[in-house]
Amino acid sequence: MGHGEIWLLGDLFRMLGIRRSTQTPQEPPQVPPLQELRAACSVLMGGIGEASRRAVAVRVLSAYEQLDDAGRTEFFRHLLQEYGVDAEVLTAAFQAWRTAPGHSQEAELFTAAEPSRQELLRRINHAPGATPSLVEMRADLRRLMREDPELRPLDQDFHHLLSSWFNRGFLRLEEITWDSPRQIHRHMLRFEKVHPMADRHELKRRLAPKDRRCYAFFHPATGDVPLIFVEVALVQGIPSEIGPILRAEGAISPSKADTAALYSINNALVGLAGISFGNFLIKQVIEQVRAELPHLENFVTLSPIPGFRRWWEQRGEAPQDPGPDADHAAIEPQVILPALARYIAEEKRADGRPLDSVARFHLGNGASAWQLHWPADTSPASWGSAYGAMITYRYEPEKVEQRHEAFVRQRAVAVGPQLERLLERAAPEASAGSDHQNSQNHSSAESGTSQKERISMTERTIHQAFLDQAQRRPDKILFDLPGGRKVTYDQTLQTSQRIAAKLVGDGVRPGDRVAMQVEKSPEAVALYLATLQIGGIFLPLNTAYTGAEMDYFVDDAAPKVLVCDPSAAAQHTHRSSTGLMVETLGTEQDGTLLQADAPHAEVHPAQPDEPASILYTSGTTGRSKGAVLTHRNLASNCRALLETWQYTSEDRLIHALPIFHIHGLFVAVNMTLTAGASMYWLSTFDADAILDLLPQSTVLMGVPTFYTRLLKSDRLTREVCSGVRLFVSGSAPLLAADHETFAERTGHSILERYGMTETGMNTTNPYVEDPDAGGGLRKPGTVGRPFPGVEVRVVSREGGEEVPQGEVGIVEVRGPNVFSGYWQMPEKTAEEFREDGFFITGDLGRIDEDGYLCIVGRDKDLIISGGYNVYPKEVEEVIDDHPAVLESAVVGVPHPDFGETVLAAVVPRDASDSEGLAEELGTLVGERLARFKQPRAYRIIEALPRNVMGKVQKAQLRKQYAETFAAAQV
Numbered sequence: 001m002g003h004g005e006i007w008l009l010g011d012l013f014r015m016l017g018i019r020r021s022t023q024t025p026q027e028p029p030q031v032p033p034l035q036e037l038r039a040a041c042s043v044l045m046g047g048i049g050e051a052s053r054r055a056v057a058v059r060v061l062s063a064y065e066q067l068d069d070a071g072r073t074e075f076f077r078h079l080l081q082e083y084g085v086d087a088e089v090l091t092a093a094f095q096a097w098r099t100a101p102g103h104s105q106e107a108e109l110f111t112a113a114e115p116s117r118q119e120l121l122r123r124i125n126h127a128p129g130a131t132p133s134l135v136e137m138r139a140d141l142r143r144l145m146r147e148d149p150e151l152r153p154l155d156q157d158f159h160h161l162l163s164s165w166f167n168r169g170f171l172r173l174e175e176i177t178w179d180s181p182r183q184i185h186r187h188m189l190r191f192e193k194v195h196p197m198a199d200r201h202e203l204k205r206r207l208a209p210k211d212r213r214c215y216a217f218f219h220p221a222t223g224d225v226p227l228i229f230v231e232v233a234l235v236q237g238i239p240s241e242i243g244p245i246l247r248a249e250g251a252i253s254p255s256k257a258d259t260a261a262l263y264s265i266n267n268a269l270v271g272l273a274g275i276s277f278g279n280f281l282i283k284q285v286i287e288q289v290r291a292e293l294p295h296l297e298n299f300v301t302l303s304p305i306p307g308f309r310r311w312w313e314q315r316g317e318a319p320q321d322p323g324p325d326a327d328h329a330a331i332e333p334q335v336i337l338p339a340l341a342r343y344i345a346e347e348k349r350a351d352g353r354p355l356d357s358v359a360r361f362h363l364g365n366g367a368s369a370w371q372l373h374w375p376a377d378t379s380p381a382s383w384g385s386a387y388g389a390m391i392t393y394r395y396e397p398e399k400v401e402q403r404h405e406a407f408v409r410q411r412a413v414a415v416g417p418q419l420e421r422l423l424e425r426a427a428p429e430a431s432a433g434s435d436h437q438n439s440q441n442h443s444s445a446e447s448g449t450s451q452k453e454r455i456s457m458t459e460r461t462i463h464q465a466f467l468d469q470a471q472r473r474p475d476k477i478l479f480d481l482p483g484g485r486k487v488t489y490d491q492t493l494q495t496s497q498r499i500a501a502k503l504v505g506d507g508v509r510p511g512d513r514v515a516m517q518v519e520k521s522p523e524a525v526a527l528y529l530a531t532l533q534i535g536g537i538f539l540p541l542n543t544a545y546t547g548a549e550m551d552y553f554v555d556d557a558a559p560k561v562l563v564c565d566p567s568a569a570a571q572h573t574h575r576s577s578t579g580l581m582v583e584t585l586g587t588e589q590d591g592t593l594l595q596a597d598a599p600h601a602e603v604h605p606a607q608p609d610e611p612a613s614i615l616y617t618s619g620t621t622g623r624s625k626g627a628v629l630t631h632r633n634l635a636s637n638c639r640a641l642l643e644t645w646q647y648t649s650e651d652r653l654i655h656a657l658p659i660f661h662i663h664g665l666f667v668a669v670n671m672t673l674t675a676g677a678s679m680y681w682l683s684t685f686d687a688d689a690i691l692d693l694l695p696q697s698t699v700l701m702g703v704p705t706f707y708t709r710l711l712k713s714d715r716l717t718r719e720v721c722s723g724v725r726l727f728v729s730g731s732a733p734l735l736a737a738d739h740e741t742f743a744e745r746t747g748h749s750i751l752e753r754y755g756m757t758e759t760g761m762n763t764t765n766p767y768v769e770d771p772d773a774g775g776g777l778r779k780p781g782t783v784g785r786p787f788p789g790v791e792v793r794v795v796s797r798e799g800g801e802e803v804p805q806g807e808v809g810i811v812e813v814r815g816p817n818v819f820s821g822y823w824q825m826p827e828k829t830a831e832e833f834r835e836d837g838f839f840i841t842g843d844l845g846r847i848d849e850d851g852y853l854c855i856v857g858r859d860k861d862l863i864i865s866g867g868y869n870v871y872p873k874e875v876e877e878v879i880d881d882h883p884a885v886l887e888s889a890v891v892g893v894p895h896p897d898f899g900e901t902v903l904a905a906v907v908p909r910d911a912s913d914s915e916g917l918a919e920e921l922g923t924l925v926g927e928r929l930a931r932f933k934q935p936r937a938y939r940i941i942e943a944l945p946r947n948v949m950g951k952v953q954k955a956q957l958r959k960q961y962a963e964t965f966a967a968a969q970v
């Protein structure tokens, strides 16, 4: 007997009130185990040394072993009563901390707040091999607390301790094979609960065939008892029933398989229930499988749906008692499948996570709820828990982390096409009379693996997606305006249907253009939706365009209807002679467009390739080109944005952009309408209004000028931005300095992305910033990586072949986002596309070492002022029209507010013409061009700088006048 044991005995005797007659050690007296256990715990918590601690801890565990259930319950109660928090110590610690808060007071408070039984359990863990015994003890506790809920607080103590002891960092992943030690096989046979095995023959079928794999996670404290094991079948195609997998007939060669089906995932230790080993265990398994079999395309599960039947029956929706022996014919697939979809994707616990435990596990691990199968498992157990239904969760390795983040942050449930369709169909009834907003947080899980699936997902038009949202959440606020006006989804739908009636009455048929030049309003968005609804082509025009510019657009696009501001109607009446209908729409819910008697509800079934919109871009030749965007362009880009930026119905966006461009309309508005989110609707940028709204918003999308201006306000603080999850900048380059200052001031790193009228959005900096979670840094000066489905390459200007990474070349883009061509300009369209379908953006860029695109220049000497594109040629042509001008060159120069602005260098025909020329040109240009295109400075010079070939050297002009606006007050 060692010293520890001797002291222990002494202590125990004292505790038990037994006097010893001699000084020599003797065997402990025979006392009931519970009494001994209590005494041993008390000794363990006394001031004993490490040596005794071990011995006493052993005694604690052996005494516990001897207890029956009643004794164990008694012991657990004892722990709760006797080893709690000392109220006096806690109060004193709290008061000390409140009087003088500091680190040491905080630590004291923390210690005082911990129930002493946690320390007791830690000391019990000193016994050799104690950890598995404590895990077993918790399994007992969880079983017994079902009868005795008052024991629950003790489970929190176990949970707290086991969570840190079983941290992911300690786990080891190993493959289990038919050659693994027998002991491990025995554990597998014992712990396989999903598809139990009768004997070793069955186990052999799961381990031995060449198309089977099994992986397990082990922990040093639990030796060869696996914590979790995962059984994998290598198969062709996504399996829809479990029988053939379990029977394991006719093994195939792994090289022929395209899918790894994870068909049984077992938590071996009940005592570790609810202890998270991190959310990437399955990812780790998949990585292991992939390392061995890189050709595999799909990683899926075939999982049970354990709580479905109980849930369905509790709701009273399950078919009339089909009885335990009823066969599958008692249930109709069209009844059970939508209910399953709702149960998986929409039924949440109070914490916002799915009700179904297996769903919580896989969705939290970054899978999507891909496909429901019914009937899929004919076993009585499955019939009892889910009427024989099963589900495939799908792991797409490159999306796992992003989905995990969305699940954790927004409780977003990613669903595959089948579930999405089922949920859509169920939506109208499901939303009737209930607040569905919180339960609708599922996002599409469009996949790259099957072309067919992908098309079906993107072929849903923006209008259809909006309609779904309007039906699903009719009373949700879509527009929230300054002054208190609010417009719901349903009201927007009603307005759009009335406008549709008006347009149809005006003769608009599918394929006809509907032009709009009006101030921003909810009704203008309804006009956009109405046009899409009836198959029209929406043509939004900048409100700054002058009469001359409008003449060109109306002439070129030949719209059937032009909608203008009521105050501008007179300027357009002359156009009626060409058969064009002029309608008006104001910002006060006024105008002829809103005067239809009855709504028009019929929806034109638009095909993905039909044009949805034309957006004019200024042209290098001075002639603007209409970029024709199809329904697929808009829908696919919107979907990529929603998924990448994790935009959901919970979002509240500050919308302060114009709605006649890609950014304000096809990014901000489309995303909001289709996600079922809300917008704070500002007619234009207003720094104070934005700062007022930031505390209640989640997202701001702007051009760099937004951020430059916000930074000028003292009101921009970390606090004001604390509820915002995303600041987006695009349409022009954001100064790295602004990015950095913004980050310092607010703690937010602005997400910069890259797009253009012809392509929508091409690339984005990462949304998920944590590199450990599969994200990356948002790097100032870069525009990130391509959106899903978009391909970006950088090619040499001369040969058009791809340049090595890091080298500058022309940026080219291909994908479902790229427009179908320029309106009635087939030659121009052909010039801008490569034979393999890549669109030549004209921008110069390079791809950095992390695969991020950096835009380093523009090929077409385009100027971007405050997010608006200006082509010098268009401005030069107007200037050159002045009789006193010999020639001119227009360039972009830095501007503190707009990033860049327009400057004109003008050579008069005669030096004597110089006087007053700048003012005259200002007037002339003001009549012909929108304000943002007008030069903010004219420089009258003797001659334009030219190179030896006679080409005007614009770079030199840009350099010469670079400082013109450096000190401008804005």
Ligand SMILES: CC(C)(COP(=O)(O)OP(=O)(O)OC[C@H]1O[C@@H](n2cnc3c(N)ncnc32)[C@H](O)[C@@H]1OP(=O)(O)O)[C@@H](O)C(=O)NCCC(=O)NCCSC(=O)CC(=O)O
Binding pocket: 656, 657, 658, 661, 662, 663, 664, 684, 685, 703, 705, 706, 730, 731, 732, 754, 755, 756, 757, 865, 866, 867, 868, 898, 931, 932, 933
């Ligand atoms: C930056 C702005 C907020 C500035 O507008 P404001 O209304 O606040 O301007 P302001 O009141 O300060 O106006 C001061 C003067 O400048 C003029 N002005 C306004 N905007 C201007 C601009 N961008 N460039 C040059 N001048 C401009 C006004 O007419 C006014 O003229 P005066 O001096 O006569 O009074 C706005 O221009 C804006 O919202 N820009 C966003 C454009 C956008 O959405 N682009 C996306 C395109 S899509 C695209 O590019 C693809 C992609 O997104 O990737």
